[in-house]
Amino acid sequence: MKFGIVVFPGSNCDRDMQDALQHDMNKEVLMLWHKDKDLSMFSTDDCIVLPGGFSYGDYLRCGAIARFSPMMQSVIDFANKGGKVLGVCNGFQILCESHLLPGVLLPNAQQKFVCKNSFIINDQQGKALKIPVAHGDGRYFAGEQVLNELEANNQVLFKYCDENGKIDPLYNVNGAIRNIAGIKNSGGNVFGMMPHPERASNDQLGNKDGLEVFRFLGLN
Structure with a gap:
């Protein structure tokens, strides 16, 4: 599997993601400038990543x-053809703005930027993973019908929890509805999450739980 990382003005986690994919996972990585359009070097077995940061200053x-950059038009086409797309933090926000994923990301409930380790879990996986978060607008929200569909179709990837996997509002770092930390589309090829797996992928970081996230998403 080959990865492409889109770089927007204001991206600041693009090199973190590149390092994790290249050096921790031994993957081929191409950096993609937001003004370009060409994705012909990728097949639908590959993955395009939208990294964290503050694209266009979050204006x-x-x-x-x-969402309206030239490269994103190609990413939308790529996803609609079945190609894999991963959005982390700001990338998750871009995926929602592009309507590749349902819902929106709202300002954190505490109205403050949060930067710390969080624990997330998938109901099918059954293991709490320690993954850092760093965002001011990470509170996932969607209407009840959408939420019920996400739950019924197993499209909720991760929920915030404690270190033992207990899901409770007490451990919700941003007030996200139903403790949702990440979701996927109905086709199972577009993934969005607020926590940063690329920041937990190496022994030198003291945490390799991020590699478990990539494996769980089938991006290994």
Whole structure:
């Protein structure tokens, strides 16, 4: 599997993601400039990554301007053809703004930027993973019908929990509805999450739980 990482003005986690994919997972990685359009070097077995940061300074809304960049038009086409797309933090916001994923990311409930380790879990996986978060607008929200569909179709990837896997509002770092930390689309090829697996992928970081996230998503 080959990876492409889209770099927007204001991206600041693109090199973190590149390092994790290249050096910790031994993957081929190409950096993609937001003004370019060509994705012909990728097949639908490959993955395009939208990294964290503050694309276009988060003006208007987080991800609202990046959604209209030339490269994103190609990413949308790539996803609609079945190609894999991963959005982390600001990338998750861009995916929602692009309507590749349902819902929105709202300002954190505490109205403060949060930067710390969080624990997340998938109901099918059954193991709590320690993954860092760093965001001011990470509170996932969607209407009840959408939420019920996400739950019924197993499209909720991760929920915030404690270190033992207990899901409770007490351990919700941003007030996300139903403790949701990440979701996927109905086709199972577009993934979005607020926590940063690329920041937990190496022994030198003291944490390799991020590698478990990539494996769980089938991106290994």
